[in-house]
Amino acid sequence: MRKTGPALIIFLLCLTAFWFFTSPTVCTGHETTMEVSDMKEARRLMVEQLIAYGITDQKVLAAMGKVPRHRFLPADYITSAAYGDHPLPIGHDQTISQPYIVAYMTERMHLAKGEKVLEIGTGSGYQAAVLAELGADVYSMEIVPELASHATDVLKTIGYACNVKCGDGYQGWPEHAPFSVIIVTCAPGELPEKLVEQLAEGGRMILPLGGAFSQRLVILRKKDGKIEQEEDLPVRFVPMIKK
Ligand code: SAH
Numbered sequence: 001m002r003k004t005g006p007a008l009i010i011f012l013l014c015l016t017a018f019w020f021f022t023s024p025t026v027c028t029g030h031e032t033t034m035e036v037s038d039m040k041e042a043r044r045l046m047v048e049q050l051i052a053y054g055i056t057d058q059k060v061l062a063a064m065g066k067v068p069r070h071r072f073l074p075a076d077y078i079t080s081a082a083y084g085d086h087p088l089p090i091g092h093d094q095t096i097s098q099p100y101i102v103a104y105m106t107e108r109m110h111l112a113k114g115e116k117v118l119e120i121g122t123g124s125g126y127q128a129a130v131l132a133e134l135g136a137d138v139y140s141m142e143i144v145p146e147l148a149s150h151a152t153d154v155l156k157t158i159g160y161a162c163n164v165k166c167g168d169g170y171q172g173w174p175e176h177a178p179f180s181v182i183i184v185t186c187a188p189g190e191l192p193e194k195l196v197e198q199l200a201e202g203g204r205m206i207l208p209l210g211g212a213f214s215q216r217l218v219i220l221r222k223k224d225g226k227i228e229q230e231e232d233l234p235v236r237f238v239p240m241i242k243k
Contacts (some may be wrong), residue, residue: 042080050103052070061135072124092144096124105206109181115233120169125151128162138162141169172198186240187215208237
């Protein structure tokens, strides 16, 4: 009977340790395991919605199902609301695009692994992460220094090797041109000529073109040095700032 005391204490200690290491509130770096599973579920529902809206590219769906969108948002928005199909503010009067638009623009570019991609409008860094998850060699430009620096930090922390530069997207990134794909996530009034020049032969570019209240996604393809232009969905993006 006397020996049951220590055995009981050891049993209780083991039970406490088991509870501590398996409890949903154990910290794993920035998030609790409870948050991680909530976000996973929110991401799964987001992907279901993308499928319902007509996204079919399995690689794009897998990438969107993997990239932790909530990690790219300002602290106030780090909840499962990050996965709702709407844009969200990221500060400096800018927004992170709604998941459907990110998936749609990415799907329309038919990316192959290793292709060099230029994104104009890094914003939160989320679209750049989705491109990197698909195996692209990503170059992304952002005009607001604070956003460029925040996106650089988040991408690095999560482990995406994207090249982010603070600068004017109208100039493109000539040192790394030509690009197989150019994705513009802010809306210029007219086609930025330097970006067209920096598109590789056989390359594709997608951008929202137009003024504040009336824009359309436009897809360009460079074939034998000539540009083919296709008009696509009506959209609403933040304007591309002219310096
Ligand atoms: N792709 C982003 C969302 C972009 S919002 C994401 O995944 O979060 C559009 C971004 O374009 C904003 O951050 C804005 O500051 C940036 N932008 C606007 N004009 C620009 C310009 N001339 N050059 C580079 N970036 C620009």
